[in-house]
Amino acid sequence: MNALAATTRNFRHASRLLGIDSKVEKSLLIPFREVKVLMLSLVEHDEVNALAQLMTWKTAVVNVPYGGAKGGIGCSPKDLSMSELERLTRIFTQKIHDLIGVNVDVPAPDMGTNAQTMAWMLDEYSKFHGYSPAVVTGKPIDLGGSLGREAATGRGVVFATEALLAEYGKEIKGLTFVIQGFGNVGAWVARLIHERGGKIIAVSDVTGAIKNPDGIDIPTLLKHKETTGSLSSFDGGDKMNADELLVHECDVLIPCALGGVLNRYNLIYPKVLQSDAPLFIGISQIVVEHDEVNALAQLMTWKTAVVNVPYGGAKGGIGCSPKDLSMSELERLTRIFTQKIHDLIGVNVDVPAPDMGTNAQTMAWMLDEYSKFHGYSPAVVTGKPIDLGGSLGREAATGRGVVFATEALLAEYGKEIKGLTFVIQGFGNVGAWVARLIHERGGKIIAVSDVTGAIKNPDGIDIPTLLKHKETTGSLSSFDGGDKMNADELLVHECDVLIPCALGGVLNRENAGDVKAKFVIEGANHPTDPEADEILSKKGVIVLPDIYANGGGVTVSYFEWVQNIQGFMWDEEKVNTELKRYMTLAFRDIKNMCKTHECNLRMGAFTLGVNRVARATVLRGWEA
Known part of the structure; x- marks a missing residue:
């Protein structure tokens, strides 16, 4: 089950628990x-x-x-x-x-x-x-439409076919044709070729495929399709496998359905729910599955609702590999992207923020490009440099939020970070800040990993030294303060708390049964797939879901937006204090939903988020 399917499933489950009206549920989706x-x-x-x-x-x-x-x-x-x-x-x-x-x-x-x-x-x-x-x-x-427009593409195909055949001393009359696709274009191609004496011996559409070596009666087929909506039930030919149609014996094959794929850069901008405006958009520059982008857009909506931030949610960006591009190329791509969406974003509309593959510099380019069209508007993006109106504490916000969420969960079980053992998967911005803050609180981090490798040390890794090493060399694997280990084994390493802070889907049915941690804190988005969730639940492992655990970033983005609108900068202590308050209150609200609906933390968080968005939706009249 991919991320989009999992998110949608969780949403529907939450809707059922909340008793949300079907019309409201539909308008939310x-x-x-x-x-x-x-x-x-x-x-x-x-x-x-x-x-x-x-x-x-x-x-x-x-x-x-x-x-x-x-x-x-x-x-x-x-x-x-x-x-x-x-x-x-x-x-x-x-x-x-x-x-x-x-x-x-x-x-x-x-x-x-x-x-x-x-x-x-x-x-x-x-x-x-x-x-x-x-x-x-x-x-x-x-x-004001043009006569002939409906048939134009199909008629153009036939004119092009005639031009090509004439080059080889042939004509449509007497030749055999196979047409894949029988929508507007395919149907007109078939009609016009039939009128010119061509013999159409096989056709297909989404309902099936038929063949007739003596030629299909196209006028009769067109009437049948208009009446029934189907080709497969037509009795003027034999059914055939649609895949075989493309290799069927004929003089001319004319595919009129979907095609292949192309291009290195694709601009993605999935719009999602705006029950609480403005939207918050995570901007990525990385190659990902587009269902995953859509799932993350949904997830952002529920996440902002869970932490009670007055944003909707969205996800978008540029499909590329930043490490393969120069700084100049990245800037040019970002500015072109901003030119294309500048009328879709705005201080009170959609507010971009950095995500995977982007950073404060990306946001600075977006702000500058947007300002060329609309004047200087620092609140139009968050996660930008301090010098351009960014918020103190924003860089550490997601990681700090993970730690505040961890403290809230552990307190529920009479525990604290000090003295517990931790394993952190992912050592980018989020993972590194989680490690730093847990280390400062007396937690023992016994294993960490990133894309360069994984290391472990049962006596605890010296995190300040590791951070300096990573900054200097760009690698974890060459660090001599621990032993190398297989990155796949890290997720099932013995520990009290496991914190995945990298990509989604790392905990799945293949490895969930071997997880030895007592608590899993989802610092990444979608790190646990539904099958793993069920396995961990049966094992008694407590999972703190992503839509709450990693909500610190969007919360401080909201604080940055507020500061920009007020024209007044908060000190870092205020930012961190407010973040802790938001994360603590959100955990309390989640626990209340768990008690009300007798569900686990993930469903408690989803019911909390969906319920808040549904209430706003009903109040705005979107269910009509």
């Missing part, structure tokens, strides 16, 4: 769709980016004075009512209305959209800019 006009589920985002590039070259090839782009809403249109589709389209248009225009970017329908979608976009855009029929194409004739 609808916004969790990636803003990618294409409405289609389960599309690789590299593919969307590839199609954007392809459109640029395509317009140039046919000598049309356009550039190219691709975008839309990641959803499954067939699962939504017409009202839901209209609402999604209008919200999407509200978010991009300043990015499109008659002489800027001109949307047109693609997979999962049609003339009606374009009509909604035109109407919504016109509310902001006046009636502008040229702002979208592919719209209904009555609203």
Whole structure:
């Protein structure tokens, strides 16, 4: 089960425990769709980016004075009512209305959209800019659409086919054709080839594939498809395996369905729920699964609600590998990204903050680029350098929050950090600060790891010395204050408290049964998959969930935002004191939910977060 599925499952479980009305639950989930006009589920985002590039070259090839782009809403249109589709389209248009225009970017329908979608976009855009029929194409004739537009792509395919065949002294008449895909394009290709005397011997769509060596009666098939919505039930051909269709014997194969993937950089900006505005966005520059990005966007919504910060949640960034890029390339990428989203973020709208692969410098570039459009606005990003309005204590905030959460949990069991043994997986910003602060409190850290390796020392690792070594060499494995160990063994090393602070999914059904820690504190996002969660629960291991444990970062980002709005900087002691208060109160609220719903800490945190967002949703009327 991936991170998105796990997060959604936890959300649904929390909704059931809370008795949330189904309409409210649906309205809470609808916004969790990636803003990618294409409405289609389960599309690789590299593919969307590839199609954007392809459109640029395509317009140039046919000598049309356009550039190219691709975008839309990641959803499954067939699962939504017409009202839901209209609402999604209008919200999407509200978010991009300043990015499109008659002489800027001109949307047109693609997979999962049609003339009606374009009509909604035109109407919504016109509310902001006046009636502008040229702002979208592919719209209904009555609203300024062009005759012939519906058939245009399919007709163009046939004209191109005729041009190619003529080069080889052939024509469509008498040749055999296989068409993969029978949506708008495939259906028009089939109709026009049939009219020209071509013999279509196999076709397919999402419902199945059929073949007929004598040629399929296309007019009859088109009527059947319009009536039943299916190809597979058509009796004018034999069913066949859809995978075999592409290698079926024929003169001409015409794929009209989805394609492959391309591109190194893909800009991701999944919009999520805004029951408490503004949104808080973690900005990443790292290659990750896009379902994971979407899961993290959901997780941020529940996390901010759990720690009672008045933000919604989102996640976005640039798909790249920062270590492979120069500082100049990183800056250029960040500035271009900011140019593209500057109208989607704002002091009271969406507030970016650093996440994996980004840092204070990234935020400084974003602030500077945003300010070129909107004037100097320090509260538009958090996690920025102190000199540009950043908050004291922000760098350590996530790690410090993990430690405050750990103290709150241990106190519940009559324990404290001093004298306990700790294992920390991950030694980046979060893991290093956790190690430093636990060491200062008298905890014994007996094993740590990062991407360079893992070390252990049963007598306790000298953390200040290790931090200096890591800063100097960039590596843990060469540290002589401990013995090297297998990084996989670290998670099952004997200890009192295990704190995963790296990537998600590190605790799974393969290793959960061997975990020897009594407490697991989730310093990373999604470090424990659902199967591992159940195994650990049966073993009696107490797991402190990520949506609470690592909430320190977003909490101090909120403090930074508040300071920027007030124009008044807090001292570090105040920041840390307020952070401890927020983390302590959140733990108390989680425990109360656990008692009310007789559930574990993870579900207690989810019910707390979902309940707060659901209340805000109902008050704002979003369930209607």
